[in-house]
Amino acid sequence: MTTELQVRVVPRVAASQEALIGYLAREHGFSCEEITHVCILRRSIDARQRTIYVNLKLRVYVNEQPEDDEYERTVYGDVSESPQVVVVGEGPGGLFAALRLVELGLRPVVVERGKDVSSRRRDLAAITRTQQVDSESNYCFGEGGAGTYSDGKLYTRSKKRGNVEKILRVFCQHGASTAILADAHPHIGTDKLPLVIAAMRDTILRSGGEVHHQTRMTQLLVEGDRVVGIEAEDTAQGVTRRFMGPVILATGHSARDVYRYLHSSGIEIEAKGIAVGVRLEHSSKLIDQIQYHNPEGRGAYLPAAEYSYVTQVDGRGVYSFCMCPGGFVIPAATGPEQIVVNGMSPSNRGTRWSNSGMVVEMRAEDIEGDDPLRVMRFQESLEHSCWIQGNRQQTAPAQRMYDFVKARFSQSLPESSYAPGLVSSALHEWLPAEIANRLRQGFVVFGHNSRGFLTNEAVLIAVESRTSSPVRILRDGSTLQHIRLQGLFPCGEGAGYAGGIVSAGIDGERCAEMCADYLKSS
Numbered sequence: 031m032t033t034e035l036q037v038r039v040v041p042r043v044a045a046s047q048e049a050l051i052g053y054l055a056r057e058h059g060f061s062c063e064e065i066t067h068v069c070i071l072r073r074s075i076d077a078r079q080r081t082i083y084v085n086l087k088l089r090v091y092v093n094e095q096p097e098d099d100e101y102e103r104t105v106y107g108d109v110s111e112s113p114q115v116v117v118v119g120e121g122p123g124g125l126f127a128a129l130r131l132v133e134l135g136l137r138p139v140v141v142e143r144g145k146d147v148s149s150r151r152r153d154l155a156a157i158t159r160t161q162q163v164d165s166e167s168n169y170c171f172g173e174g175g176a177g178t179y180s181d182g183k184l185y186t187r188s189k190k191r192g193n194v195e196k197i198l199r200v201f202c203q204h205g206a207s208t209a210i211l212a213d214a215h216p217h218i219g220t221d222k223l224p225l226v227i228a229a230m231r232d233t234i235l236r237s238g239g240e241v242h243h244q245t246r247m248t249q250l251l252v253e254g255d256r257v258v259g260i261e262a263e264d265t266a267q268g269v270t271r272r273f274m275g276p277v278i279l280a281t282g283h284s285a286r287d288v289y290r291y292l293h294s295s296g297i298e299i300e301a302k303g304i305a306v307g308v309r310l311e312h313s314s315k316l317i318d319q320i321q322y323h324n325p326e327g328r329g330a331y332l333p334a335a336e337y338s339y340v341t342q343v344d345g346r347g348v349y350s351f352c353m354c355p356g357g358f359v360i361p362a363a364t365g366p367e368q369i370v371v372n373g374m375s376p377s378n379r380g381t382r383w384s385n386s387g388m389v390v391e392m393r394a395e396d397i398e399g400d401d402p403l404r405v406m407r408f409q410e411s412l413e414h415s416c417w418i419q420g421n422r423q424q425t426a427p428a429q430r431m432y433d434f435v436k437a438r439f440s441q442s443l444p445e446s447s448y449a450p451g452l453v454s455s456a457l458h459e460w461l462p463a464e465i466a467n468r469l470r471q472g473f474v475v476f477g478h479n480s481r482g483f484l485t486n487e488a489v490l491i492a493v494e495s496r497t498s499s500p501v502r503i504l505r506d507g508s509t510l511q512h513i514r515l516q517g518l519f520p521c522g523e524g525a526g527y528a529g530g531i532v533s534a535g536i537d538g539e540r541c542a543e544m545c546a547d548y549l550k551s552s
Contacts, residue, residue: 034071035088041331044073044084054090067091069100074214075332080323082332100208101199104133110238112137114275115545116260118247120144121175122531123280123522125227127538127545128234129200134546138239139273141262143246143285144172146231147224154179157361158449161423166244166265169362169372170284170496173243174227176362177531179374183352184216186532197535204229207377215336219377242271249291250277250518257517276517276548278541280534282524283499284364286406292503293403298513301397301405302502302526305351306412306465307389308457308490309359309371310431311446312483314384317355320482334379337386337483339476346464348472351387351497355379358447359491361424368413369420369427371448371491383447387494390468405500412462416493419455427455432486434458435470444489457492502526510544519545 035058043049047068055062072087089096109132117124117131120142128138143166144150150172153164170176184201186194198216202208205226210216218226231241244266251259251272259274281288292299314334318327321335328335334355341348352372356379362372373385397404419427426448430440437458446452458466477484503520504513505527512518519541520527522534 031092031094033090033092035090037086037088038076038083039086041082041084041329044086045331050088060090060092064093065090066094067096069096070212072214073212077321077323077335082322101202101211103203104129104200106132106233106237107135108238109135109137112238113549114139115278115542115549116141116273116275117278117280118260119175119280119282119285119522119524120173120231120241121280121282121522121534122177123175123282123524123528123534123538123541124278125174125230125538126197126200126535127278127280127521127542128239129230130539130542131545132234132237132239134542136542136546136549138234139275140234140239140241141245141247141260141273142173142241142243143265144168144243146243147173147178147228150179151224157424161425161450163361163363163365163424165365166246168364169360170282170364173231174224175282176284176372176496178223178227179220179360183375183530184210184218184532185214186530193539194532194536196539197532200230200535201226204233217375217377217379219379220374221376245271247281247288250295250297252515255514255516257515276519276545278519278521278538278545279503280521280524280538280541282522284496285524286410288524289403289406289501297515298504299402299501300504301394301402302498302500303391303393304405304409304495304500305347305349305387305389305391305497306409307387307469307494308492309373309385309494310388310488310490311359311383311385311448312485312488314356314382316482316485316487317384320480334384337480339472339479341472341475343390343468343471346393346468347391348468349389349391351389351494353384353386355384356381357383357385358449359383359385360448361426361450362496363413363424367417367422368410369416369424369493370413370496371426371494372496381447385447387497388469388472388490389494389497390465390472392465396464402501409495409500412493412495415460419453419460419492421453424450425453426450426491427457428452428489428491429455429457430486431473431488431490432484434490435473435484437470444487446489446491448491452489452491455492457490461492498529499524499526509548510541511548517548
């Protein structure tokens with residue numbers, strides 16, 4: 031028989047199948063011999079008190095063996111002779127749209143401006159070596175999108191929009207650890223996710239779809255009020271190609287050339303709020319000590335600690351974003367004369383540092399004018415200022431945390447994970463006042479709530495500006511098509527309808543379903 035239980039145990043017990051079986055035998059009346067397997071269905075850490083507990087939902091197998099498959103797998107058939115749909119962008123929105131199209135019996139043709147995951151890795155390494163960014167192959171552009179080499183966190187609050195469990199199962203089917211099905215804050219890791227992304231691409235190809243790398247969309251092909259395909263430049267071959275079919279537009283939050291093209295072509299878009307700030311980096315040991323209330327840190331059985339902070343300052347939110355325990359700060363610019371930083375963590379979250387975005391809410395109305403691209407232009411201006419402050423290279427301007435709060439220049443900087451290097455800079459002077467002042471007040475609040483968090487051993491690295499899309503591509507709520515153009519399905523984070531890997535994947539699946547309905551009715 032099988033039975034499901036909710037238990038609350040210390041980390042040492044949660045870390046071992048043998049220890050769990052012993053606990054169940056002592057506390058729930060089983061004998062160790064009759065328990066054949068314990069499957070963890072849900073796992074979360076409760077670190078609110080001095081004694082740390084792990085909350086577990088368990089499936090206990092008594093005198094029987096578990097089934098071979100721990101989760102439901104998706105079947106992908108042959109769609110080589112099926113109607114064609116063009117998917118622009120191979121990030122999570124585009125990938126999950128393409129896989130869902132295969133499920134629905136449609137043939138995806140994926141067009142991605144960047145390189146495949148393997149080739150892309152070399153261009154990322156070159157940023158540190160040459161201090162230059164390839165505008166088509168970087169931490170934002172390329173197979174898998176911004177998430178592939180920038181973390182792989184799968185936590186989302188978008189549970190009402192679609193099937194989160196389905197997204198996680200598809201990742202597992204393509205090589206991710208099944209631990210993501212149980213963890214409250216699932217995470218694949220930047221060292222593991224590239225292989226998962228490559229496996230997803232291989233599924234598309236085996237099913238009869240197409241994937242074209244180094245192929246950048248230059249325009250939509252429109253007949254009347256209907257999108258019938260795209261024109262794209264094959265940058266490797268130097269030729270222009272056409273791909274026909276309705277279009278799922280999943281270009282990511284940094285494809286500024288796409289936003290400019292849409293605006294100049296009269297395709298309705300609007301400015302959208304973002305959040306702007308810095309990457310804040312502490313030693314992971316200090317964060318472990320603070321979060322686990324233990325001067326020894328996390329010990330042998332707990333993962334690198336996470337944190338989440340939020341407050342309100344002068345009517346705008348100030349909060350932590352994309353927290354990366356045991357991770358790195360990375361250069362995430364997508365072109366020349368700009369500095370952007372982001373964070374990532376390997377699967378073991380084992381580095382000496384922990385970082386997160388510390389950002390201030392910025393609404394579209396906070397920037398004067400009615401230009402739909404005004405928030406994007408603000409981003410560009412700030413990133414260019416950051417590049418100037420960083421000595422016109424990818425060396426990022428930085429300041430010790432307490433120095434920033436006290437508005438004083440840092441004479442030295444702590445060791446950092448940011449590989450291109452840091453340069454000391456008075457962030458409190460040149461960051462926009464509405465951002466700098468709110469960050470300073472927010473840090474005081476966070477330091478009051480968590481003793482030791484506000485410290486001069488932590489460093490602020492500028493600038494965190496790509497938290498989400500600065501533009502929303504307007505679409506109909508019931509069909510997900512653009513409000514004016516039939517056959518165009520703006521998708522995911524780049525269209526302004528998602529925020530992170532899982533929510534983008536969910537939106538990609540929804541767009542695929544609406545595209546299938548559109549083809550049936552055409």
